[in-house]
Amino acid sequence: MKKHYEILIIGGGTAGIMSAAQLLRQKKSKSIAIIEPADTHYYQPAWTLVGAGTYSFDKTAKPMAEMIPKGADWIKDKVTEFEADKNSIKTDNSGDxxxxxxxxxxxxxxDFSLVPGLGDAMDKGVVCSNYTNPKHTWDVVKNFKGGVALFTQPATPIKCGGAPQKIMYLAEDYWRKNNIRSKSEILFATAGTVIFGTKVIADTLMKVVERKDINLRFNHKLVKVDGEKQIAWYDLTKDIKAGGCIVMSGENDGKYIDESFQYNYKDVKVTKKDGLYGIHFDMLHTAPPSVAPKFVRESNLVNEAGWLDVDIHSLQHKKYPNIFGIGDVAALPTAKTGAAVRKQVPIITDNIAMLINHKKLGSKSYKGYSSCPLVTDYGKMVLAEFDYEGNFTPDPKLKRMLITDSSKEHWRLWMFKKFMLPYLYWNRMMKGKNV
Known part of the structure; x- marks a missing residue:
């Protein structure tokens, strides 16, 4: 007999667990199930600290069986296909x-195929990523003896867009304290045009970049990686100003650098070939190119970019009113973070409850809130909080911690990141409590 649930949740990550827990606490449903194949649930926001050697990887993991809220069924399986017109999904082993x-x-x-060569090089030798193996990142950071340290990211959406630069700031601090910094050049290459999308945060980070003497390279789209020769190849996404130099080593003294491409020029080895620019590195940290899961991409539930097509305020699917999307898979013009999920869950739980009881949506609206805790040193952090418009939206509760301006570096924000946020995650968010 085909299984049926009043509310079915796909995913046992932050979004799925918090949604189920909140619905159960509110007694909004007769039956709830979570479909999730993994045995372990990870608190991934701490992986930045793991990669910097200041947090235990083991503390970021808990058995999935302990995370599934009491009252919800755990279907340990993979979804293979949607049949939204029939209000049904197909699974690997559990049937429809x-x-x-x-x-x-x-x-x-x-999807490593989007950056050829990266998959073969990832988490081997001097190529690392906090997204995939933060323990290897720490090995690379602590064993680095000098040279070119390249921090970069693909042009696809990624989890926590600030993460690729957070580990850079911590690595620089570590190398400085261990007499490696003077033998190193640190580069941050991004397809973006600014260091951060919210101006007040960008202003602070540019001061950090100045203090740490980091070379920024904008309009650099990572297109392939040669792990053996240690070259990251980029396509420049903007025309060069007439007469301007970009990144070629030895061409000039940096006097005429086009600053839309570079800030704080460093003369490192760059090879030009077939219209691409290859930066030679002695260590590389990056984020993997990211896409929606295959069964989502191949469904009729996605937009042209391949992400779940939902209304950005109600989080209701644009075609199927009994489907909601939340978290990283949703096509929302904001950062993909756990902090965003924290604000999204109360929207969908209210909407589902209203549909069950009153056949209409609730009045709550998601404004695009997300946040990025940007650690800038061991013991310092900036907290970027913003909405769909990129407005800086600091939480008034921070004043209780005697933090009057979270756009500036503060040691209390570091304590908040390292100690308070994990506690709030495990003991409030994952229990369905609003934070």
């Missing part, structure tokens, strides 16, 4: 499962 309401929260997937 039907629902009244569906919450799609499987997170995202990594």
């Amino acid at each position: 499962i039907s629902y009244d309401y569906l919450v799609v929260a499987p997170g995202l997937a990594y």
Whole structure:
């Protein structure tokens, strides 16, 4: 007999667990199930600290069986296909499962084919990523003896867009304290045009960049990686100003650098070939190119970019009113972070409850809130909080911690990141409590 649930949730990550826990606390449903194949649930925001050697990887993991809220069924399986017109999904081993309401929260997937060579090089030798193996990142950071340290990211959406630069700031601090910094050049290459999208945060980070003497390279789209020769190849996404130098070593003294491409020029080895620019590195940290999971991408639930097509305020699917999308998989013009999920969950739980009881949506609206805790040194942090418009939206509760301006570096924000946020995650968010 085909299984049926009033509310079916795909994904046992932050979004799925918090949604189920909140619905159960509010007694909003007769039956809830979570489909999740993994045995372990990870608190991934701490992986930046793991990669910097200041947090235990083991503390970021808990058995999935302990995370599934009491009252929800755990279907340990993979979704293979949607049949939204039939209010049903297909699974690997559990057959078809039907629902009244569906919450799609499987997170995202990594597609290394988008950056040829990166998959073969990842987490081997001097190529690392906090996204995939933060313990290897720490090995690379502590064993680095000098040279060119390249921090970069793909042009796809990624989890926590600030993460690729957070580990850079911590690595620089570590190398400075261990007499490696003077033998090193640190580069940050991004397809973006600014260091951060919210201006007040960008202003602070540019001061950090100045203090740490980091070379920024903008409009650099990572297109392939040669792990053996240690070259990261980039396509420049903007025309060069007439007469301007970009990144070629030895061409000039940096006097005429086009600053839309470079800030704080450093003369490192760059090879030009077939229209691409290859930066030679002695260590590389990057984020994997990211996409929606295959079963989502191949469904009729996605937009042209391949992400779950939901209304950005109600989080309701644009075609199927009994489907909601939340977290990294959703096509929302804001950062993909756990902090965003924290504000999204109360929206969908209210909307589902209103649909169950009153056949209409609730009045709550998601404004695009997300946040990025930007650690800038061991013991310092900036907290970027913003909405769809990129407005800086600091939480008034921070004043209780005697933090009057979270756009500036503060040691109390570091304590908040390292100690308070993990506590709030495990003991409040994952229990369905609003934070």
